[in-house]
Amino acid sequence: MRKKLFSITLCVLLTLSLLACGNNSPTSSVYNYGTTLNIAARDGSHSDVISAVKAAFESQYNCNVNIISLSADEIHDTVIKDAENENGIYDVIMIDDPLMPEYIEKNVLTNLTHLGYSDDDDFVEKSRLLGKDPYPLGATYALPFSGNVQLIFYNSDVVGTDPDLSNWQSILETCQKLNSNGQKGYAIRGQAGNPIVSDFLPILWAFGGDLFDNYNNVILDSKESLEALNFYIKLLETGDNYDKDGLIDAVSGGQAAIALGWPSWFISGTGTKAQIAQIPGKKASSSDTLPTGEIGNWLLGVTANSNHQELALELVKYLTSASVQKEALSYGGVPTRKSIFRDKTVQTEYPFFQAIYSGTNNSRVRPRTTKWSQIEDAFGKELEKCIKGEETAEECLKNSQEAIKALAE
Secondary structure, three states, X not given: OHHHHHHHHHHHHHHHHHHHHHHHOOOOHHXXXXXXXXXXXXXXXXXHHHHHHHHHHHHHHOOEEEEEEEOHHHHHHHHHHHOOOOOOOOOEEEEEHHHHHHHHHOOOEOOOOOOOOOOOOOEOHHHHHXXXXXXXXXXXXXXXXXXXXXXXXXXXXXXXXXXXXXXXHHHHHHHHHHHHOOOEEEEEOOOOOHHHHHHXXXXXXXXXXXXXXXXXXXXXXXXXXHHHHHHHHHHHXXXXXXXXXXXXXXXXXXXXXXXXXXXXXHEEOOEEOOEEEOOOOOOOOOOOOOOOEEEOOEEEEEEOOOOOHHHHHHHHHHHOOHHHHHHHHHHOOOOOEHHHHOOHHHHHHOOOHHHHHHHHXXXXXXXXXOOHHHHHHHHHHHHHHHHOOOOOHHHHHHHHHHHHHHHHO
8 A cells, every 4th residue: 555655755855856957947858858940051061060960969969860851942932931921931041141130020030048048158159250140249140050261271282382472463474374275264153143153252351342232222333343343254265164063173183273162161070172372462463452251150949939939049058068069060050159269179170260260260251131032033143144155244233233222222
C-alpha cells in the first residue's frame, strides 16, 4: 500500500514539475515535444552548415528543425508573401542584409529586443549592426550568421603569387596582359539584378560614384559613374561573363584570373579554392583610397507570425553562438564573431579568415532603403543591356537614374 501510494505521489509530482517547466522554459520537453521549427535558409553551403549542426539543438530542446533550402530570390518572395498570413509557415528566416528595411516595413520580422534579447559584443561590430532597425542604432531584429564580405579572388597559377591588386588600374593592366597572351583575365557576374549590381558597386565606389548622396538624392548619372562603367566594360573585354557557379569554376580552375566574389562561394571545410585579397579602394596608384568592400552578411531572424517565437529565438542564438560557429568551420561556415577570428587555432588552420575579418572591418553597406530589391532589379537590367552592347554607358546611367528616382519617390 505504501509502495502504491509513493508511486502515485511521485507521478503527481513529476507531472506538476513537467507542467511547470512547460509553462516557463523553452528547454522543457513538454513545451517542445513534437514542435517543428521551419527555417527558410539559403541553399548551398548555408543550408549545409545548419544541417550539420542542428542535431544538438534538437536534442537539447526536444524539437525538430526543418530546413527549407531556397535561392535568394525564393527566400525574398516567399517570406514576404507568408508575412500576410496570421500563422506563418516559417519560424526563422535567413536574410540578405540589404533587405532588412523592406522586411521591417512589411512586418516580416519580430523585434528580438522586445523578446528579451541583449546585444552580444562578441559579434564583429559591422556585422552586428546590420541586424538593427533603424540602422545602425535601433532595436535588434536579426543576428549575423555568415560573415560574407566581398573580396577579390584570384588564381595564383595564372597571375603569380604576388600580383599588384592595390588599385583597379593595375588589375586592368594585369588582365589585359593575360588576354594578349590568349588567357582570360577578369571574370564578371553579369546577370541582371543582384549579380551584376553587386559585381559593379565596388568599382563604382572606388571611382567616387554612388547611387545616393547623404540626403538620399539619386546621383548615379555622374562623370564618376560613367568612368567606372566604362572601366568595368574594359575589364570584361579581358575575360568573360559567368553565372555564380561558372565564375567559381573559372577562377579556381584557372580558366579566368581574377574576379570579385563572396567567401562562402570559395571556402569549404578543407580550405579555399582561390587566393584572397582586399578589394582596392583606389582607381589608380595615385588616387585617394575610398571604402569599397561590400558587406553582405546573411542574418537570421524570427518571423513576426511564428507560433514559436521564444523557441525560434533560442535557435537563432544557438546557430550564431561561438561554439556552433567554430564547429561550422569544418562544413564551410564563415564566422561573424571576433572570438573566432582571433582564436589562434582557427588562425593557424584557416589563415585566409584574416582577409575576411579585415574586409569586414573596412566594409560599407549597400543603401539602406525599403526599395533596395526593386532598385537592384531596375539598375541591374540596365547594366546587363550595357555589357551586351544594347545601350551605351551614358544611356545606361541616364535610364538607371530615372528608374531609381521614380522608385525612391
